[in-house]
Amino acid sequence: MRFVFTSAVKDLRRIRRDPVMLLTWLGIPTLIALLLVVIFGRGDARPNGKLLIVDEDQGIGATLLAGAFSQGALSNMISIEKVDREEGRRRINKGNASALLVIPKNFTTALLEGKPAKLQLIRNPAQRILPDIIEQVLSMLTDSAFYLQMVAGPQLREAAQGTPTDAGIAQISVQFNHAIADLRKYLAPPVIQLETKVIEGKTDKPGGFAALMLPGMLYMAVFFIAGGLATDVWRERTSGALRRVVTTPASFGAFLGGKLLAVLLVLALVGAFGLAVAHFLADLRVSNFPLAVLWIAISGTGLYLFMMLLQSLASTERVANMLSNFVLLPLTMLGGSFFPFDLMPKGFAQIGRLTPNGWSVTELQKILDGAAVSPVAFAAVILFVAAAWLVVGWRVRRTAC
Amino acid sequence: MIEVEQLRKQYGDITAVKDVTFTAQPGEIFGLLGPNGAGKTTTIGCISSLLTPTAGHIRVMGHDVVRDGVAARRSIGVVPQEIALYDDLSARENLGYWGGAQGLRGALLRDRITEVLELTGLLDRAKEPIKRFSGGMKRRLNFACGIVHQPKVLLLDEPTVGVDPQSRVRLLELVRDQAHAGACVLYTTHYMEEAQTLCDRLAIIDHGSIIAQGTLAELRSLLAERDLLRLTGVFRPDAVREALSHLEGVEIIQSDETQLALSVSDASHRLPSLFAAINTAGEVRGTTLTQPSLESLFIKLTGKELRE
Numbered sequence: 001m002r003f004v005f006t007s008a009v010k011d012l013r014r015i016r017r018d019p020v021m022l023l024t025w026l027g028i029p030t031l032i033a034l035l036l037v038v039i040f041g042r043g044d045a046r047p048n049g050k051l052l053i054v055d056e057d058q059g060i061g062a063t064l065l066a067g068a069f070s071q072g073a074l075s076n077m078i079s080i081e082k083v084d085r086e087e088g089r090r091r092i093n094k095g096n097a098s099a100l101l102v103i104p105k106n107f108t109t110a111l112l113e114g115k116p117a118k119l120q121l122i123r124n125p126a127q128r129i130l131p132d133i134i135e136q137v138l139s140m141l142t143d144s145a146f147y148l149q150m151v152a153g154p155q156l157r158e159a160a161q162g163t164p165t166d167a168g169i170a171q172i173s174v175q176f177n178h179a180i181a182d183l184r185k186y187l188a189p190p191v192i193q194l195e196t197k198v199i200e201g202k203t204d205k206p207g208g209f210a211a212l213m214l215p216g217m218l219y220m221a222v223f224f225i226a227g228g229l230a231t232d233v234w235r236e237r238t239s240g241a242l243r244r245v246v247t248t249p250a251s252f253g254a255f256l257g258g259k260l261l262a263v264l265l266v267l268a269l270v271g272a273f274g275l276a277v278a279h280f281l282a283d284l285r286v287s288n289f290p291l292a293v294l295w296i297a298i299s300g301t302g303l304y305l306f307m308m309l310l311q312s313l314a315s316t317e318r319v320a321n322m323l324s325n326f327v328l329l330p331l332t333m334l335g336g337s338f339f340p341f342d343l344m345p346k347g348f349a350q351i352g353r354l355t356p357n358g359w360s361v362t363e364l365q366k367i368l369d370g371a372a373v374s375p376v377a378f379a380a381v382i383l384f385v386a387a388a389w390l391v392v393g394w395r396v397r398r399t400a401c
Numbered sequence: 402m403i404e405v406e407q408l409r410k411q412y413g414d415i416t417a418v419k420d421v422t423f424t425a426q427p428g429e430i431f432g433l434l435g436p437n438g439a440g441k442t443t444t445i446g447c448i449s450s451l452l453t454p455t456a457g458h459i460r461v462m463g464h465d466v467v468r469d470g471v472a473a474r475r476s477i478g479v480v481p482q483e484i485a486l487y488d489d490l491s492a493r494e495n496l497g498y499w500g501g502a503q504g505l506r507g508a509l510l511r512d513r514i515t516e517v518l519e520l521t522g523l524l525d526r527a528k529e530p531i532k533r534f535s536g537g538m539k540r541r542l543n544f545a546c547g548i549v550h551q552p553k554v555l556l557l558d559e560p561t562v563g564v565d566p567q568s569r570v571r572l573l574e575l576v577r578d579q580a581h582a583g584a585c586v587l588y589t590t591h592y593m594e595e596a597q598t599l600c601d602r603l604a605i606i607d608h609g610s611i612i613a614q615g616t617l618a619e620l621r622s623l624l625a626e627r628d629l630l631r632l633t634g635v636f637r638p639d640a641v642r643e644a645l646s647h648l649e650g651v652e653i654i655q656s657d658e659t660q661l662a663l664s665v666s667d668a669s670h671r672l673p674s675l676f677a678a679i680n681t682a683g684e685v686r687g688t689t690l691t692q693p694s695l696e697s698l699f700i701k702l703t704g705k706e707l708r709e
């Protein structure tokens with residue numbers, strides 16, 4: 001219907017006339033993201049990663065390897081537990097740890113004598129960032145272990161004789177870390193191989209901490225914009241524009257349809273922009289750009305209607321705003337926008353994934369990771385949009401008069 | 402044409418409009434005159450299908466507004482009491498939007514927009530956001546948005562409130578032009594003079610009921626060519642009643658300790674005998690004599706003034 005487009009153009013024009021509003025909506029989550037990254041960098045946030053180590057070597061090499069994880073910022077993120085092979089297997093399969101590292105027999109000997117050895121790392125596919133960090137640290141260690149042997153060989157051999165003291169190990173660990181920093185420049189084919197496995201053969205993804213945060217942040221922006229646009233109807237109500245619409249032959253459904261179209265386009269733009277920035281600046285992997293943008297736009301429109309539904313319960317604009325803020329903040333926090341699900345306590349993450357925005361983020365993550373289109377998810381959102389359109393249209397038309 | 406039959410609108414216990422019946426013809430300006438809260442906006446709301454009547458029937462150009470709402474709304478143009486516009490859009494964009502809502506499009510819409518902008522004197526400010534407009538300019542645009550699609554039935558809800566005298570004259574001319582072009586205009590106001598000078602026929606409404614309706618001449622005749630004499634001072638109501646009961650052609654409209662309103666035929670010639678009679682029942686300090694008008698009719702019908 002023609003009036004849908006007329007209405008959409010009207011709303012887009014109004015949004016364009018108020019760019020400050022749009023920038024604010026985009027700015028708030030960006031600011032929070034920056035803030036979180038700064039805080040996280042200082043080590044105040046403590047994600048609970050667990051690295052299980054099966055130590056079949058029982059030598060100084062294994063101790064040093066484990067020691068590398070208990071230093072500095074890493075020790076805040078990852079705790080280590082030594083287990084036997086069977087228990088380790090069992091626990092990683094149940095998803096009770098970030099990763100399982102198997103240090104083979106004679107690893108120390110190989111390390112000291114520069115012989116080939118193979119470390120095995122089994123990642124928990126349900127988590128992203130912590131296994132990433134563990135793997136990166138390990139590959140750094142194995143890259144440089146060969147050179148370490150040349151640089152620190154004497155101390156190492158000395159330490160390998162007899163039982164080393166705690167202080168001795170700490171000292172060596174520090175040297176170990178310095179050596180790593182120095183030796184990163186001289187990369188060579190590794191003598192010690194790191195073999196990584198993800199159970200059930202899940203693909204890995206690039207990108208670090210920022211890439212992990214960004215989808216959630218993007219949805220915070222989307223949710224804020226959706227909530228802000230939803231309150232806009234109150235302005236139309238107060239001015240009497242809604243009542244005027246009712247007195248024209250145009251249908252109220254078309255009027256609301258125009259709004260949905262405008263919201264869809266704005267969110268598509270925000271999504272495309274956000275994903276592009278995340279991709280180029282933070283190395284976020286975007287497997288299917290158009291599909292991801294479409295998902296953000298459609299699910300965001302669903303969030304818009306969700307906020308409209310909520311606000312239609314209110315009797316005044318003030319109450320609607322309060323209600324909206326009351327719901328927006330906890331939902332964004334719980335929905336993986338402040339803290340990615342991977343870093344959340346398990347119970348919270350489970351609840352968070354069930355929130356409308358949390359669910360949308362999870363689905364977006366799947367699309368970003370290259371999963372095929374989920375017709376069920378799309379159908380669910382479209383069904384919700386259609387149903388909410390009817391209910392909101394009815395409610396808003398009624399309260400307009 | 403608007404036909405309203407036994408219209409009733411109830412909000413819980415409040416009856417905003419009760420048993421209102423009137424017919425407004427094409428080419429005619431029909432006035433709905435009444436004080437605040439009389440039920441004018443409610444009546445217009447029911448005609449424009451913003452509100453659902455509790456009882457009664459309304460037909461616009463022959464279409465029942467409840468059963469055949471879309472068809473009825475096609476011939477209606479509304480100028481609401483509030484300024485129902487988009488503040489961040491320009492005058493042209495506002496007109497484009499509301500014209501589009503009425504089904505206009507393309508070149509026809511563009512031409513009409515320019516036409517009404519010219520009529521309302523807003524052409525040179527057509528492109529800026531209307532939040533920079535003065536209140537009066539917004540009123541004029543509010544009006545323009547109601548007539549952009551050349552409606553056969555025009556509903557105007559106090560369109561001149563807050564407009565300066567010059568703009569008001571201009572606006573009233575525009576309303577007349579609409580009627581001359583054949584539109585059926587329903588005009589609500591609480592300005593006596595406006596109703597008197599503008600409307601061909603009118604209904605006086607108070608507390609939701611029509612208390613009188615007809616042409617201006619017909620309504621005046623209800624006063625039986627009597628003048629309205631208002632006196633202030635100190636009175637004893639019972640004694641006043643007694644003193645005046647001997648005089649022919651004098652009717653007490655309102656009487657209390659400080660005020661007295663009388664409907665008197667040929668008052669100017671009878672003032673001496675009137676004062677003589679009243680002075681026996683109190684003391685007169687001030688006098689106003691009014692020729693028959695809507696105001697005196699309103700006071701006669703309701704016992705109170707239209708404007709407080």
Ligand SMILES: Nc1ncnc2c1ncn2[C@@H]1O[C@H](COP(=O)(O)OP(=O)(O)OP(=O)(O)O)[C@@H](O)[C@H]1O
Pocket residue numbers: 412415416417435436437438439440441442443444482591
């Ligand atoms: N939504 C509502 N709920 C309850 N009462 C209402 C509602 N709308 C109007 N009323 C009541 O109905 C009566 C008529 O109101 P209406 O707005 O029609 O008056 P009006 O003649 O337009 O007055 P004004 O000159 O002030 O615009 C008033 O007593 C008002 O309080």
Ligand SMILES: [Mg+2]
Pocket residue numbers: 441442443482558
């Ligand atoms: Mg009113």
